[in-house]
Amino acid sequence: xxxxxxxxxxxxxxxxxxxxxxxxxxxxxxxxxxxxxxxxxxxxxxxxxxxxxxxxxxxxxxxxxxxxxxxxxxxxxxxxxxxxxxxxxxxxxxxxxxxxxxxxxxxxxxxxx
DNA sequence: TGCTTGACAGAAG
DNA sequence: CCTTCTGCCAAGC
Numbered sequence: 001x002x003x004x005x006x007x008x009x010x011x012x013x014x015x016x017x018x019x020x021x022x023x024x025x026x027x028x029x030x031x032x033x034x035x036x037x038x039x040x041x042x043x044x045x046x047x048x049x050x051x052x053x054x055x056x057x058x059x060x061x062x063x064x065x066x067x068x069x070x071x072x073x074x075x076x077x078x079x080x081x082x083x084x085x086x087x088x089x090x091x092x093x094x095x096x097x098x099x100x101x102x103x104x105x106x107x108x109x110x111x112x113x
Numbered sequence: 114t115g116c117t118t119g120a121c122a123g124a125a126g
Numbered sequence: 127c128c129t130t131c132t133g134c135c136a137a138g139c
Binding site: 034036039049052056066069070073077 | 119120121122123
Binding site for chain 3: 115116117118119121122123124125126
């Protein structure tokens with residue numbers, strides 16, 4: 001029995017998008033998450049790139065705290081210079097190399113239960 | 114139909 | 127620490 005189909009149906013693509021947007025909207029202020037983690041929680045591990053694709057091309061994602069989504073090493077999205085300012089405004093600290101201090105700000109929904 | 118691209122991740126140099 | 131390469135998978139051309 002196959003838990004994770006390799007290609008998505010329209011229904012699953014919609015479920016994936018819905019899950020991603022839902023997870024992102026739940027990221028607390030001053031915390032960040034990475035793409036791989038969101039993809040895993042959404043039910044499709046290794047679809048990290050699809051998460052970024054969804055956040056960028058889905059209308060309405062702009063109103064979500066998508067600026068709290070960074071890659072696994074705490075680096076902000078390329079071509080999105082103001083993302084750092086948005087995070088700093090929430091109290092997120094950055095290292096000298098321009099990366100988010102993941103050890104302090106990484107948030108996992110599992111830690112809520 | 115087939116190659117390239119990308120808001121990624123991980124390993125290697 | 128940084129850059130480059132590979133694996134990944136959907137979207138674009």
